[in-house]
Amino acid sequence: MTIRQIISVALGLLLLGSVIAAGKDKDNDSIAHAVDSGSFGVFMNGRRVATETFSIKQGAKGSTVTSEFKADGASETSTQDSELQLNAAGELEKYEWKEVSPGKTQAVVLPNDNFLIERVTTNPADKPQEQPFMLPASTSILDDYFFIQREVLVWKYLTIDCRQNKGPVECLVGQKTQFGTLNPHSRSSMAVSMEYTGREKIPIRGVERELYRVTLKTENGDWSLWVDDQFKLVRILIASDNTEVLRD
Numbered sequence: 742m743t744i745r746q747i748i749s750v751a752l753g754l755l756l757l758g759s760v761i762a763a764g765k766d767k768d769n770d771s772i773a774h775a776v777d778s779g780s781f782g783v784f785m786n787g788r789r790v791a792t793e794t795f796s797i798k799q800g801a802k803g804s805t806v807t808s809e810f811k812a813d814g815a816s817e818t819s820t821q822d823s824e825l826q827l828n829a830a831g832e833l834e835k836y837e838w839k840e841v842s843p844g845k846t847q848a849v850v851l852p853n854d855n856f857l858i859e860r861v862t863t864n865p866a867d868k869p870q871e872q873p874f875m876l877p878a879s880t881s882i883l884d885d886y887f888f889i890q891r892e893v894l895v896w897k898y899l900t901i902d903c904r905q906n907k908g909p910v911e912c913l914v915g916q917k918t919q920f921g922t923l924n925p926h927s928r929s930s931m932a933v934s935m936e937y938t939g940r941e942k943i944p945i946r947g948v949e950r951e952l953y954r955v956t957l958k959t960e961n962g963d964w965s966l967w968v969d970d971q972f973k974l975v976r977i978l979i980a981s982d983n984t985e986v987l988r989d
Contacts, residue, residue: 789813833882836925891966917934934957955968
């Protein structure tokens with residue numbers, strides 16, 4: 742299958758956009774279909790240190806991305822949950838993350854006119870601390886710990902840069918697009934870019950696979966992402982941190 746054919750399939754089945762809603766009956770508005778689910782192993786210096794379990798569901802009104810991140814420490818396990826809600830145009834409706842253990846910090850991000858508002862509590866009984874960001878609802882959430890959000894950004898990148906112009910869909914090697922992002926854990930925003938760098942063969946758990954590679958460029962360093970023929974995330978390499986993320 743060619744890159745054009747594969748992206749055509751991906752755009753039709755996976756991508757977050759208003760085209761998903763166009764062909765739906767109103768009676769089916771509340772029905773959500775799973776488009777991806779599974780888990781990632783997180784490795785540092787070759788040793789597994791955490792597991793992320795995730796799910797992406799889509800319906801006529803939008804998409805929901807849920808994740809549970811469990812890190813194994815020397816004495817206890819740290820667990821965090823997140824839920825990202827997007828409307829049918831791929832814009833933010835709501836984002837929540839919370840510590841399940843050992844802490845109890847919680848945060849929610851909501852759009853408010855031309856702003857995003859983040860409310861954070863370190864204890865459920867405390868009054869939330871509120872911080873506004875002059876960012877639109879189209880801003881992408883790229884939070885710490887939740888790697889599945891990078892897959893969502895890849896799909897967004899493909900929607901923007903791999904277009905169909907009265908012919909086959911094309912994605913050009915070297916095509917680069919910039920995105921505004923928000924990291925709710927660090928309460929900071931950042932401009933990042935994504936670039937399609939081509940198809941390559943790499944070993945995944947001892948088996949050679951031919952995958953598509955996209956580079957995520959940030960002010961803190963580059964991330965290499967590999968996706969399969971359905972544009973599902975298979976591997977992330979953060980060379981500067983000796984960190985690798987692999988789909989189980």
